Amino acid sequence: MLNVLGVVVAFVVIILLINKKFNFGVSLILGSLILGIFSLQTIELVDIPKAFIEASIYSFNDQQIVTETIELVFLLMLIYILAKCMQETEAIKKLIDSLRTFFSKGGTLGVIPAVYGLMPVPGGALFSAPMISEEGKKYLLKKNQKNFLNVWFRHIWFPIYPISSAMILICSEKFSNINIYHLILVNIPAFIASIIIGIIYLKKFIKKASIQQTKSEKNYTGLIYLLPPIVPLFFYGVLQFFDLPQIRSFLIGVVFSIIFLYFLIKISFKEYIQIIKKSITWKLALAIFGIMIFREMFDVSKANILIADMIGRLPFPALLIIIVIPLLLGLLTGYNLGAIALSYFLVEPFFSFTGINIIGLTSIIFISSLVGYLISPIHLCNVLSSEYLKTDTTRMYKMYIPAAISLLIIQTSIVILVSTL
Numbered sequence: 001m002l003n004v005l006g007v008v009v010a011f012v013v014i015i016l017l018i019n020k021k022f023n024f025g026v027s028l029i030l031g032s033l034i035l036g037i038f039s040l041q042t043i044e045l046v047d048i049p050k051a052f053i054e055a056s057i058y059s060f061n062d063q064q065i066v067t068e069t070i071e072l073v074f075l076l077m078l079i080y081i082l083a084k085c086m087q088e089t090e091a092i093k094k095l096i097d098s099l100r101t102f103f104s105k106g107g108t109l110g111v112i113p114a115v116y117g118l119m120p121v122p123g124g125a126l127f128s129a130p131m132i133s134e135e136g137k138k139y140l141l142k143k144n145q146k147n148f149l150n151v152w153f154r155h156i157w158f159p160i161y162p163i164s165s166a167m168i169l170i171c172s173e174k175f176s177n178i179n180i181y182h183l184i185l186v187n188i189p190a191f192i193a194s195i196i197i198g199i200i201y202l203k204k205f206i207k208k209a210s211i212q213q214t215k216s217e218k219n220y221t222g223l224i225y226l227l228p229p230i231v232p233l234f235f236y237g238v239l240q241f242f243d244l245p246q247i248r249s250f251l252i253g254v255v256f257s258i259i260f261l262y263f264l265i266k267i268s269f270k271e272y273i274q275i276i277k278k279s280i281t282w283k284l285a286l287a288i289f290g291i292m293i294f295r296e297m298f299d300v301s302k303a304n305i306l307i308a309d310m311i312g313r314l315p316f317p318a319l320l321i322i323i324v325i326p327l328l329l330g331l332l333t334g335y336n337l338g339a340i341a342l343s344y345f346l347v348e349p350f351f352s353f354t355g356i357n358i359i360g361l362t363s364i365i366f367i368s369s370l371v372g373y374l375i376s377p378i379h380l381c382n383v384l385s386s387e388y389l390k391t392d393t394t395r396m397y398k399m400y401i402p403a404a405i406s407l408l409i410i411q412t413s414i415v416i417l418v419s420t421l
Contacts, residue, residue, distance in 0.1 A: 003301040004310070006038025007332065010294075015377055015394065024383055025286025032290075032297040039301035047300055055296035056289060071247045073288045076123045076384070077280065078254045082228060083388075084279035085258060085272070087130040089265045091225040096135055098222030106206040108135050109146075110198055113153040116229055118161075123284075125154045125381035127229050129388040139206040143391035148399045149202060150385050151374075156194040158336070158370055159187035159411075166336040167366065175344050176362040186363045190411040197403050224264060228257040283387065291378055295333055305346075307332075318353035322361065323368045323412065330372025334379040339369035360415040367411045371404045 010031035017027040036048035050060060059066045086092045099108045112135065113128040128150055136146035158164060162180050171180040232253025239249035262272050307328065316324075325347050330339035344365060351361055373379055375397070382393040393400075 001306070002041050003035070003039035003303040004306050006035040006301065007298070007303045007307070009038065010034045011332075011377075023283065023286060024387070025283065025288070025290035028287075028290030028294045028378065032294045035294070035297050035301055035303070039297075039303070042302055043300060048297070051296045051300045052293050054300075055292040068245075068247060069288065069292045071245075071251055072292075073285045075247055075251045075254060076126070076284045076288055076380075078251065078258065079123065079126050080281060080284055080384075081276055081279040082254055082258050082261065083127055083130050085261055085275050086225065086228065087134075088275045088279075089261070089267055089272075091228070091261065091265060092131045092134060094222035095225040096131055096222070098219045100135075101217065101219045106135075106139050106202055109139070109141075109149050109206070110153045110202055113150045114156055115226065117154040117157045118230070118233060123380040123384045125151050125385040126388060128154060129385050133389055141205055143389050144395040144399075145205045147385055147389050147391050147393075148396040148403075149198070149205070150389070151381050151396075152194075152198050152201070152400070152403065154381060155370075155374060156191065156198060159190040159194065159367065160184045164336075166340050166369070169337060170340050170344065170362055170366055175340075176358055178359055178362060182359050183362055183366065186359055186415065187366070187411070189414045190363075190367050190407060193407050193410045197406060201399060201403065225261075228261045228264070231257045231260060284384070287380070287383055287387075291334065291380060291383075294378065295335060295338065298333060309346075318350035319356070319364075319416075321350050322347045322354065322364060323408070326365045326369035327372035327408070330369040330374075331376045332372075334373060334376035334382075336370055336373040339373055340365065343369060356415065356419040360419050363415055364412055367408055371408045374404050375400055 013034060014027045014031040017030070032051070033048070036043070036051065054060060056069055057065060057067075086095075096108060096112075099111060103111055109132060112131045113125065116124055116127040132146050132150040136149075141149075158166075161167065162184060167180060167183065170176055171178050171183055176183075232250050235253030235256065236249045239252065244252075258276070262269070265272075314321075326339050326343040329343045330336060333339055333342070347365065351358070354361065356364075376382065377393050379393075386393050
């Protein structure tokens, strides 16, 4: 039971440190140490450094070096470099100017992160953060409002996006074993609800902006700058045919995008290299390592199993348990895929008590884990977007939590309603 207490203490410490503007990656590493120390009744002391190593570079089970975390570190650093290059070269400004002629009344504040949301890569909100920062100034938006719109609209595709790893996993043979497009069909209400909720908040935010909207002629010239962030999707699609890992596929794509951007803009090679050098940040590397280490320590401590078991013993309806466990694990891990992987088998014994078919239950698990993941303080998009916009995740919670919970209630209600017909 001490390991469960360790989770609580670790999260409290992490959130307090973040609020004090302490480095996020270091905060998570300290939280991991706290969790490890509280778990010494169930693990050995040597398991703590082993968890750190397992999360970073070496698998003791397979006895080989693993590069996933390092590749993710480089990927996120390169995404940041691409985002900064687009900002410093005014490619972002030109793109916004073109998009603005197609979408009036602040529509670009939703469209920009939604377009980048088509790239299913951890921390992808970093792509759109610079543009949301610039466009948000025009509408006098606060930092937390820009942060909310950036993260929320980025994730509107998740309920219906067939190439997301979380959706592929939950529909696979060892999980629900259903057709992925059946899940997408059932998740359409969640997708529509996400858009509507986002638009409601968007209109509320820009309501007080004292600007004059004028009908302008369509400007197509800046749309060319949509290509650099979209190019990695092309690489993803092609390289998957060669069984290249997802992160590596995107890594190659982003490198190409940085090179491609240079040929789209009018700037000297020396200036471009200087921009790239200035864009390198080790804060992102620490953040990735911190998240992976905390996730590994959470798994090693077995706190996830105890928490789920504790909830399962409570006198709650089966359906509530099926909703709460994925949501809680999504919140604790900040990882939609991980939340599904950890929670599915824990809630599966409760399926027969709900009267809902497997597709509906799969939808509920998927959306509840997504909601937990969305509002998690260690969700990478929350971290990177907050860091770029110079705010913190907790400042947008008064908007974020009601929006996310509303999404879950709407989707669950529709699934229950349809199952009773």
